[in-house]
Amino acid sequence: MRIPKNHPRAESLRVRELIIEGMHQDIVAEAGLIAHGRGEAFDYLIGEKTPSFAIQQQTAAVAMILLAKKAIISVNGNIASLCSEELVKLADILSVNLEVNLFYRREERSAIVAKKLQEAGAKNILGKDPEFYTTIEELSHSRRVVDKRGIFSADVILVPLEDGDRTMALRKMGKRVITIDLNPLSRTSIWSNITIVNNVIRAIPEMVSIAEKLRNKSKEDLLEIVENFDNHKSLQESLLYISQRLNNLAEGELEKPKVE
Numbered sequence: 660m661r662i663p664k665n666h667p668r669a670e671s672l673r674v675r676e677l678i679i680e681g682m683h684q685d686i687v688a689e690a691g692l693i694a695h696g697r698g699e700a701f702d703y704l705i706g707e708k709t710p711s712f713a714i715q716q717q718t719a720a721v722a723m724i725l726l727a728k729k730a731i732i733s734v735n736g737n738i739a740s741l742c743s744e745e746l747v748k749l750a751d752i753l754s755v756n757l758e759v760n761l762f763y764r765r766e767e768r769s770a771i772v773a774k775k776l777q778e779a780g781a782k783n784i785l786g787k788d789p790e791f792y793t794t795i796e797e798l799s800h801s802r803r804v805v806d807k808r809g810i811f812s813a814d815v816i817l818v819p820l821e822d823g824d825r826t827m828a829l830r831k832m833g834k835r836v837i838t839i840d841l842n843p844l845s846r847t848s849i850w851s852n853i854t855i856v857n858n859v860i861r862a863i864p865e866m867v868s869i870a871e872k873l874r875n876k877s878k879e880d881l882l883e884i885v886e887n888f889d890n891h892k893s894l895q896e897s898l899l900y901i902s903q904r905l906n907n908l909a910e911g912e913l914e915k916p917k918v919e
């Protein structure tokens with residue numbers, strides 16, 4: 660669909676088109692459309708821009724990845740279709756690999772998502788070669804199949820846009836999980852070590868800029884950032900921001916239509 664540039668919701672419609680197109684290409688699962696709609700609703704609540712608490716969450720996330728022995732970025736259909744080029748940039752600057760790991764997993768779909776990443780410039784994509792497959796016993800659904808060289812052996816995993824089960828299983832395996840989820844109330848958000856309450860569309864490029872600044876910092880400086888971060892407090896701060904914003908709107912800031 661051609662989106663008129665002067666449409667008041669042009670950017671949101673453009674992003675929606677990416678997801679719809681991704682579904683037609685079998686990159687995005689049908690349920691990915693529903694997940695996206697839920698994300699859009701939460702994005703409205705934070706005002707569709709990055710709040711300062713999200714900058715802190717993104718900074719802690721980048722510091723944790725830079726400190727990891729082995730970090731990995733898990734890729735599903737939604738993130739591949741929304742921002743694969745920025746994701747490849749982030750992986751490059753942080754020197755980590757990307758692993759395709761799908762909830763609605765089919766071998767052909769994994770290959771299509773991997774191809775999308777490859778077209779965006781990714782070199783070493785994990786999660787698509789059966790000879791390296793192993794399973795996470797704690798999980799019953801198809802996300803249990805992971806790559807030995809990636810999620811299975813990593814100590815830090817960035818899982819943008821996630822379902823809660825796997826986060827809990829990964830935590831129980833002793834791994835540290837970073838997620839990007841616009842819903843601060845989701846099980847994923849609550850169970851992660853670091854939750855970034857922001858839209859992946861903004862969070863990923865912002866994390867690239869943060870990585871450029873942090874990558875030359877000392878280990879001590881990075882440790883200080885991570886140790887000062889408390890996910891529970893940070894989620895409370897995110898909820899407070901949303902509730903105060905809604906209060907302000909309810910008490911008078913809500914835009915009034917001006918009909919000439």
Ligand code: PTJ
Nearest residue numbers: 690691694697698735736761762763822840841842858859
């Ligand atoms: O590609 P697959 O097969 O791995 O499937 C991916 C989906 C997303 C369908 C699967 O992981 C799923 O069902 O996820 P959930 O349980 O719907 O959770 C998705 C979460 O991401 C929800 O809490 C949404 O609010 C949030 N979300 C959606 N879009 C965005 C988002 N968070 C950040 N940025 C977004 N653009």
